Amino acid sequence: MDFNLDEFLAWVGEDIDTLMMLIWILPVIIFVFYGQRIQLLISSNEIKKDIGKLEDYTASTKKDFLNYVKNNLTSKTDPSKKLDSFFDYFTIMPVDMDPNGIISKINHLVRSREDFIRLQINGMFSDLSSVELSKLQNLLEIVTTLQLFYKHTRHLYLTAKKQKNFPLILPLQMMIPFIMEEAVALKDAMPAIKKGQPIGDSIGPMIVGQMMLNTTKELAAFETVWSKTTFEDRDLFLLKAEGPNATVGRPGDGFEKIISNKKPDLVIMIDASLKLEGEDSASIAKGFGAAIGGIGTERFKIEEIATKNQIPILALVVKQSIHEAITLMTQEIADKANTVREELYQMIRENTASGQTILVIGVGNTIGVSQ
Amino acid sequence: MSKSKNKLSTCYTSLECNSCKILKKRKFIDEDFVFSFSENCSDCDGKMMVTKIFGVIMD
Numbered sequence: 001m002d003f004n005l006d007e008f009l010a011w012v013g014e015d016i017d018t019l020m021m022l023i024w025i026l027p028v029i030i031f032v033f034y035g036q037r038i039q040l041l042i043s044s045n046e047i048k049k050d051i052g053k054l055e056d057y058t059a060s061t062k063k064d065f066l067n068y069v070k071n072n073l074t075s076k077t078d079p080s081k082k083l084d085s086f087f088d089y090f091t092i093m094p095v096d097m098d099p100n101g102i103i104s105k106i107n108h109l110v111r112s113r114e115d116f117i118r119l120q121i122n123g124m125f126s127d128l129s130s131v132e133l134s135k136l137q138n139l140l141e142i143v144t145t146l147q148l149f150y151k152h153t154r155h156l157y158l159t160a161k162k163q164k165n166f167p168l169i170l171p172l173q174m175m176i177p178f179i180m181e182e183a184v185a186l187k188d189a190m191p192a193i194k195k196g197q198p199i200g201d202s203i204g205p206m207i208v209g210q211m212m213l214n215t216t217k218e219l220a221a222f223e224t225v226w227s228k229t230t231f232e233d234r235d236l237f238l239l240k241a242e243g244p245n246a247t248v249g250r251p252g253d254g255f256e257k258i259i260s261n262k263k264p265d266l267v268i269m270i271d272a273s274l275k276l277e278g279e280d281s282a283s284i285a286k287g288f289g290a291a292i293g294g295i296g297t298e299r300f301k302i303e304e305i306a307t308k309n310q311i312p313i314l315a316l317v318v319k320q321s322i323h324e325a326i327t328l329m330t331q332e333i334a335d336k337a338n339t340v341r342e343e344l345y346q347m348i349r350e351n352t353a354s355g356q357t358i359l360v361i362g363v364g365n366t367i368g369v370s371q
Numbered sequence: 372m373s374k375s376k377n378k379l380s381t382c383y384t385s386l387e388c389n390s391c392k393i394l395k396k397r398k399f400i401d402e403d404f405v406f407s408f409s410e411n412c413s414d415c416d417g418k419m420m421v422t423k424i425f426g427v428i429m430d
Contacts, residue, residue, distance in 0.1 A: 197382055198405060198424050209406055244404035328380055328426035337423070368424055369405040 036166040043166075043173050047157050050176050054150040057187045061143050062087065068139065068194055073125045073132070082124060086117065086140055087147050107297040131196060134223075134246040138193045138367070142186050149183055185323040192328040193246060198368035200324040200333050204270040207340050208240045208362025209371040217371060221253030225371060231345065233354040237264060243366035251292065251361050252301030263309055264359040266352050267302075268344060271363035272325050272333075273317035282332040283319045284340055286347065291315035292363045302361075314351065316344055380426035386410070390417025399424060 031038070066080055073079075091113055094105040114137070121136050122128055128136075153172065160169040192199055198206065215227035215238070226239040237258055241249025258264070271291040275281060290302045290313050306313050318336055348358055382399035386409070393414050403409055408418040 192382075192426075195382070195399070195401060196404060197399065197426075202405075206405055213406060244407075328382055329424065331383075331425040331427055334385075334423040334425040368403075370407060 037164065040160070040164065040166045040169060043169055044157065044161060047153075047169065047172060047176055050180055051150070051154050051157055053180070054146070054153060054183055057183055058143070058146045058150045061146055061187055061190055064190055064194075065139050065143050069136070074127065075125050077124075079124050082120070083140070086120070087144055089113075089117075089144065103297055103300045106295060110295060110297065131245050135193055135196060135367070138246045138365075139190065142189060142193070146183060146186055149179055153179060182322055185326050188323065189326040193367065196244060196246070196368050198329045198334075199326055199365060200320045200329050201272045201326060201364040202329060202366055202369050203272050203318045203333055203337065203340070204362040204364040205240045205243060205366035205371075206334075206362070206369045207270050207337050207344070208238050208360055209243060209366070209369050210337070210341070211236070211360070212238050212240070212371040220257045221250040223247045224249035224251060224254040226254055226258060227371075231348060231358075234348065234352055235262075235357040236348075237262075237357065237359040238362070239359060240362035240371060241364075241366040243370040244368050246365060246367035248294065248298075248363070248365050250298070251363060252298040252305075255302055255305055255359070255361070258359060259305055259309060262357060264311060265356040266348075267306060267311055267313045267359045267361065268316060268347060269302075269313060269361045269363055270316045270340065270344065271318075272320055274325065275319035275321055279319050281320050281324060281330070282336045284336065284343055285317050285319060286343070287315045287317070289313055289315055291317050292361075312351075314347060316340060316347065380428050382424065382426050384409075384421055385423040385425070386419040387422045388412040388415065388417040388419050391415045395419065 066083065069075075069079055069083065091109065094102055094109065096102055117137060117140065118133065121140075122133060153176070156168070156172045160166070160172070189199065191197075211229060212225075212227050215229050217225045217227045219242075220226040220239055223242045223245060224239065225242045226237060229236045229238060239251060239254045239258065241247045241251075255267075269291040271293070273285065273291065275283070290299045290306070292299045292302065302313070305311075318333060318340060320333060324330055324333065344360065352358055383396055384399045384403045386395045386397070387393070388395075389408075391412060391414055393412065395413075400409075403421055403424060405421050405424055407421050409421055410419050411417070412419050
């Protein structure tokens with residue numbers, strides 16, 4: 001039968017409802033049977049682009065790290081192969097079916113890993129200073145974390161694609177903006193760490209470090225120093241990580257040592273804190289409780305000692321984004337140091353009386369900040 | 372210099388003389404770290420202490 005366009009148009013003109021029905025029903029049928037696949041296709045294209053970026057970040061930071069090692073350090077043998085094996089190191093967290101005592105297990109695990117990496121890196125290079133060693137540990141951590149992000153994101157994406165499982169890609173679609181934000185921050189942190197420049201997180205150690213000037217510093221714990229000073233008839237104990245190393249120190253152990261010497265009446269912790277969306281960068285906030293991030297073991301220790309000895313803990317934080325916290329300190333944040341110090345003194349005046357003792361802890365990575 | 376989203380950050384060092392308290396700002400050099408005495412004061416016999424190291428973002 002020959003198709004006649006004129007006849008067809010005439011028929012359409014007479015029965016427009018039939019054509020409209022066809023136009024509506026076809027997409028409905030397509031979406032009923034292929035809707036999930038279309039959605040998977042659109043979502044996966046966006047995720048694929050981000051995975052590509054994660055791969056680039058991993059490769060570029062790895063290259064950057066190895067170039068830094070080759071150009072700045074003297075090694076007995078070629079360090080590339082050994083360092084390359086470190087990138088794939090993983091940590092198996094302790095069993096949490098019975099959470100009793102898990103903190104000490106995590107603490108042991110994390111410290112063992114740190115000690116192992118430190119020992120291995122130290123053995124690879126000759127005349128390695130403590131600052132350089134801590135910088136290498138930080139750089140290695142950046143590359144390892146980026147590699148972990150890349151591998152896990154790619155795994156979830158490929159599994160969803162392989163099984164054509166749309167619900168599996170949904171959590172990844174929700175999480176990817178946060179993963180990318182952290183990945184960009186980690187990538188951008190490399191130059192500051194390599195040059196030993198302070199990062200946003202160094203604001204706490206910078207404030208306490210200034211207060212420590214012209215005092216006698218003693219070792220409180222591994223990579224952690226403390227000293228004594230006075231303020232308006234009160235004793236101040238100051239505690240921070242040992243700078244200018246790229247380290248957060250061990251403030252929990254430091255607190256334990258100080259308390260065995262003399263029990264403070266108040267603990268004030270100064271730290272950088274992640275700002276909420278809509279909050280201003282470098283804004284100052286005051287609160288209660290232990291202001292310290294990380295895996296949670298240091299906070300647990302500080303909270304435990306404070307509870308056992310009935311010592312109140314106050315917090316003073318400088319708000320910043322994840323990018324600002326781990327990249328070169330911005331002028332806005334650096335300029336807040338004096339204001340935070342004034343707030344600290346006001347906090348001491350309002351919450352303690354003459355003759356009392358206050359422990360001030362500058363929490364954060366003290367890279368590029370001495371005392 | 373770090374580059375992110377087409378933004379370039381240049382690192383500066385702020386210094387203060389421990390004697391005449393004069394303030395100075397210059398570009399960061401590799402030996403700088405906060406609270407180190409990196410150079411002599413150009414105005415008096417004092418030593419310049421690094422008080423801040425920070426990045427300034429230029430679009």
